[in-house]
Amino acid sequence: MTRIVLLVYFVLVTGFLLLPLIFLLPISLTNSQFLEFPPKSLSLRWYREFFIDQSWVDATLVSLKIGFGATAISLLLGTLASVALVRSNFRLKGILTAIFIAPLIIPSVVIALALYIVFLRWRLVNNIYALTIAHAMIAMPYVVMIITGSLRRFDMTIERAARILGATPVRAFIHTTLPFLTPALFASGILAFFASFDELIITLFISGGLQTLPVRIWNDLSLKLDPTVPAVAVMLTLVSILGMTVGEIARRRNERRYQSNPISEA
């Protein structure tokens, strides 16, 4: 009895999580002009449409540029901030931690409005670099949370060993802590990238004429809705599944190296 109840519960919850995605795939494969489910005939027409339409390609390129830029900035600053937050002791450390996590908790609309006001004054609206920095800001909490968590589990004596064996503090960090952090950097990099890549609200406020992929989809929704949008959505999903898989492989490999596994004495 309990097993049946649990099974029903499982199907309901996972169904709720997956159903919208499951609908998207057949819809994207339709041959018709309109969104239809189930599709009457299958084709890759709308996938082709995406690559032919310059505005889609441009929007994707803009999103990629901003995404990679924001990821790089948030990884660099986030990692440095994490080292300070984990390894040193200073007053206001708690407050500083909260500030780094804040963009995750404060409603996007609030951040969007605040940025809009500031950017307007500094004439930064419609500026791809300013937009990249704004995205780096909302990506940073993911980096700080994951990297601080990982750093706390790092055995500092490994870095000490590197120091006493002749490495300067920076080289010791690069040769010991950084390899340990690689999977965490990968995971937080993926999260940071997608935080930027699918960001809509803040971008709508401050992008001006710049069209990122989510903005392009948004604009499409309000004008005409054709099956290119589900096709884009399916491709995005595949890309993120790929990224997560690579990240997980890296994490498992690292875990094996750092666990002190019992090997029988020779």
Place this chain on the structure above:
Amino acid sequence: MTSAGATIDFKNVRKTYGKFVALEDFSMRVEGGEFMTLLGASGSGKTTALNSLAGFVDIDGGEILIDGVPITKLPTEKRDIGMVFQNYSLFPHRSVIRNISFPLEMRGVARDEARRRSFKALEMVRLDSLANRMPHELSGGQKQRVAFARAVVFEPRVLLMDEPLGALDLKLRETLQLEIKEYQRQIGCTVIYVTHDQSEALTLSDRMAVMDKGRVLQIGTPEQLYDRPQSRFVAGFVGSNNILKVQSVEEGFMTLEGLGRFKGDGRHLIPGGFVSIRPELITIRHGGSGAHMAHLSEAVFFGNSVRYILRAADSKEISAIEHRRPGQDVLPLGTAVAFDLDTSDLVPLLD
């Protein structure tokens, strides 16, 4: 792979963590090529002393000198010290050979040269067949040998070892003790070894220092510390010992509290003071009668010897170790035995 060991001087070193005093007026000189062990319980300051020499902690006062040169202002990487840690601290993402070549890499030694020297170090610890393994594929003993090779490959004049055998089982620990001692003799570097295991300290050291509450209580050769402990703490910490109280000293006689009067000279003893005597110096006469009688309250069989706990008439307990010949039975508990000791074996303790 040889290096002339450097002398190390700790001069009035002081280190506190908040209210906790880790090192207080810590002074010690270690001669070049000497194997010095810091022995103490956790919190005694032995690891802090090692870490301040390595540069992992900044000391609050005093000075540390290597070959007469003050080093406390030097960053860790410039001190040219080798170190082996309890948890091995191998670099998990580097192969065995690349772990060992790390210190050479950091010193800008050319690749081929670094590889050749690393192989030599690996041959010394007899693991040359495992050069390309990753650390997680090694056993604990192998890891510690690699860590040792890595610590000496750049021929440091000082080698620090922080409880390097703490995580290994007894049998392996004994094997590695012999190996460490052999390698150190080959290399000739000065070693400071930290442990809480007194038998390890007795086995390995040229000299050893017993530490408690951030201070050195007594320093000397293993024989000196074993034979002539100066305080109750040292007497109790190094080897097993009987600590007794002198009640009175008369001409030709002396009285030990709870044990009775013993014939012999007691002029080196102070009434009211404490003395120690090793269990192996207490003699037992089976079944006989004598001036001092006791009942066996416990017997521990060691194979080549038996340790008895004797309860004297006054319920004062004293332990005695008796060497055993094959076929000799351990006496049953409760047996009445006569015991005696030579008063010249009693070591006076200062506190």
